[in-house]
Amino acid sequence: MIRRSRGLGFAESTLRVFGFSVGSLLWSKRMLFLALLSAVPVVIALVARVAEARGTPLHLAGSETLVGTGLFGTMVWAAYVRFIVPVFGVFLGTGLIADEVEDRTIVYLFTRPIPRGSVLIGKYLAYLVCTTSVVLPSLMLTYFAIVPVSAVAASFPQLMLDFGIVVIGLATYGALFGLVGVVVRRSIVAGLVFVFGWEPIVLLLPGYLKRASVAFYVQSLVPHAVPRSDATFLPQLVVREIMAPASAVLWLCVVLAVCLALAVRTVGRRDYVLDQ
Amino acid sequence: MCCRCGVVVSDATPVISADHVSKWYGQVSALNDVSARVPPGITGLLGPSGAGKSTFMKLMTGQLRPSTGAVRVLGEPANDNPGIYNRIGFCPEQDAFYETMTGFEWVSTLVGLHGLTPTAAREATERAIEAVGLTDVAGRKIGAYSRGMRQRVKLAQAIAHNPELLILDEPLAGMDPIGRRTTMEMVREWARAGHSVVLSSHMLHEVEAMTGNILLMNQGRILADGDVRQIRSLIDTHPHRVFIKARDPGALARRLLLDRDVISLRFDGDAVTIETARPDELYDWVTERAAEGDCGEIEELSSPDDNLQAVFNYLVKA
Numbered sequence: 001m002i003r004r005s006r007g008l009g010f011a012e013s014t015l016r017v018f019g020f021s022v023g024s025l026l027w028s029k030r031m032l033f034l035a036l037l038s039a040v041p042v043v044i045a046l047v048a049r050v051a052e053a054r055g056t057p058l059h060l061a062g063s064e065t066l067v068g069t070g071l072f073g074t075m076v077w078a079a080y081v082r083f084i085v086p087v088f089g090v091f092l093g094t095g096l097i098a099d100e101v102e103d104r105t106i107v108y109l110f111t112r113p114i115p116r117g118s119v120l121i122g123k124y125l126a127y128l129v130c131t132t133s134v135v136l137p138s139l140m141l142t143y144f145a146i147v148p149v150s151a152v153a154a155s156f157p158q159l160m161l162d163f164g165i166v167v168i169g170l171a172t173y174g175a176l177f178g179l180v181g182v183v184v185r186r187s188i189v190a191g192l193v194f195v196f197g198w199e200p201i202v203l204l205l206p207g208y209l210k211r212a213s214v215a216f217y218v219q220s221l222v223p224h225a226v227p228r229s230d231a232t233f234l235p236q237l238v239v240r241e242i243m244a245p246a247s248a249v250l251w252l253c254v255v256l257a258v259c260l261a262l263a264v265r266t267v268g269r270r271d272y273v274l275d276q
Numbered sequence: 277m278c279c280r281c282g283v284v285v286s287d288a289t290p291v292i293s294a295d296h297v298s299k300w301y302g303q304v305s306a307l308n309d310v311s312a313r314v315p316p317g318i319t320g321l322l323g324p325s326g327a328g329k330s331t332f333m334k335l336m337t338g339q340l341r342p343s344t345g346a347v348r349v350l351g352e353p354a355n356d357n358p359g360i361y362n363r364i365g366f367c368p369e370q371d372a373f374y375e376t377m378t379g380f381e382w383v384s385t386l387v388g389l390h391g392l393t394p395t396a397a398r399e400a401t402e403r404a405i406e407a408v409g410l411t412d413v414a415g416r417k418i419g420a421y422s423r424g425m426r427q428r429v430k431l432a433q434a435i436a437h438n439p440e441l442l443i444l445d446e447p448l449a450g451m452d453p454i455g456r457r458t459t460m461e462m463v464r465e466w467a468r469a470g471h472s473v474v475l476s477s478h479m480l481h482e483v484e485a486m487t488g489n490i491l492l493m494n495q496g497r498i499l500a501d502g503d504v505r506q507i508r509s510l511i512d513t514h515p516h517r518v519f520i521k522a523r524d525p526g527a528l529a530r531r532l533l534l535d536r537d538v539i540s541l542r543f544d545g546d547a548v549t550i551e552t553a554r555p556d557e558l559y560d561w562v563t564e565r566a567a568e569g570d571c572g573e574i575e576e577l578s579s580p581d582d583n584l585q586a587v588f589n590y591l592v593k594a
Contacts, residue, residue: 008389008390008391012391013389016388016389017389020385020388024374024376024377027376103372104368104370104372105372105373105374107339107366107368107370107372108368108386108433109389110339111337111338111339111361111364111366112358112361112386112389112390113358113359113360113361113362113389113390113391114358114389115358116358268356271339271340271341272339273301273340
């Protein structure tokens with residue numbers, strides 16, 4: 001006979017959900033696809049390194065040559081901050097609860113003596129661990145492929161800062177799309193529209209509308225100098241005019257906390273009607 | 277005492293009480309002013325598809341909130357009360373799993389959410405897996421399980437934490453005859469040990485084999501509750517269709533035509549649909565054939581809804 005246990009608290013429930021979610025998320029087909037996607041910048045970096053070694057380094061649309069830390073900075077901005085981080089957020093963040101609902105397995109978690117919110121937070125933590133364990137190695141490989149050995153010592157602290165930016169970006173996008181996933185039915189579509197429709201547009205607009213994006217705050221943290229010699233990079237210059245890093249971090253933390261709190265509240269109150 | 281399962285039924289606190297409960301999905305009414313008290317022991321929730329059985333069960337298990345009214349389970353509110361899930365076990369109807377996990381991993385993962393230590397969770401899982409007869413295949417991925425095995429591993433996750441009340445939504449759907457018999461025996465055994473069970477079905481004979489106490493539902497309402505024999509007398513006036521999926525449907529059909537009172541018979545791929553006036557005898561006969569294996573392997577036995585629907589139509593008109 002089983003000795004009946006007392007119910008688990010929120011923190012312990014969260015840890016148990018996290019425990020089994022990490023494995024299933026890490027080896028999911030979606031994560032495999034995203035891991036392949038995060039290998040693309042590494043390949044580009046290797047190509048750039050080979051091109052540089054052959055004396056034909058990459059150029060911007062204008063005339064500026066991109067090598068070493070300059071190229072790495074551009075890749076952090078264009079490949080990671082503006083593409084990989086939000087894409088991971090959309091495809092994995094929206095699925096925190098929605099995937100279980102779609103697979104009709106949520107019933108097994110919601111009929112356990114644990115708060116519903118702990119299911120969401122446990123899965124969110126699993127998302128964070130899995131995404132950082134895929135994106136950070138990609139960023140590191142890109143760095144070592146591009147930056148010459150002689151420049152590593154000087155620029156390594158910058159790499160650590162980039163790690164921090166990527167982690168906070170993944171955390172914030174994950175929380176935002178975690179909320180979208182529990183509120184909106186076609187959450188991936190909504191997420192993609194936000195990332196590739198709304199954010200690029202509002203970032204180009206003058207005024208305060210750009211503050212209604214995550215990219216605005218994350219990009220404010222990117223420390224690398226953006227190439228300035230060509231008009232095609234004017235949007236970057238516009239983006240980079242804006243917020244002090246400390247304020248950006250604060251706002252990102254606020255967005256993260258509010259989104260998670262709203263998502264937990266929604267999950268706790270919502271009826272999930274599963275297709276039979 | 278219930279004559280079928282030997283469970284002592286008392287006038288004690290009902291295991292489930294619903295008080296003027298309604299549930300709407302937008303404009304659609306799934307449950308309409310339902311009031312019921314489910315006594316301890318085994319209770320069958322009987323009704324055709326769309327009757328509101330699953331919705332009622334989701335309300336009992338706190339997955340849904342009633343639009344109006346209140347549901348109490350084991351004397352406690354069903355909603356916003358996670359602690360109640362230590363006392364109830366739920367086996368849903370849907371065929372959904374973490375397919376890449378083994379049966380053992382899946383059950384132990386879920387039972388672990390009840391606050392058991394890893395060792396206690398492992399022991400509880402072993403007991404539950406053994407109770408449903410899956411010990412030999414517990415290490416196999418659920419994705420490789422047959423339909424009957426999947427049903428049984430679902431049962432295992434519901435009983436693993438030794439709940440006081442089991443709520444089973446169509447627990448026998450898709451099982452082979454032997455799996456049905458084993459599961460029905462397990463449910464009876466569970467009740468004999470002092471637990472309560474609420475199970476839904478659209479097949480009267482299934483419920484009847486486990487309990488005489490039923491709640492009869494149709495179109496979101498409870499039409500009747502109490503003794504199953506009254507419903508039985510009604511259903512026997514209607515021809516009954518039975519669907520049998522078998523490895524060798526031809527051999528099965530030949531034996532059926534020789535041995536049984538068959539009104540009509542229709543082949544449908546590797547299945548046979550039979551119309552009979554004596555469904556109970558037919559079910560017993562098919563179970564015997566499955567056990568003996570003299571008509572080849574019988575993979576599935578089910579009954580379309582329309583027999584019961586005919587009875588409900590009759591009741592509603594009456």
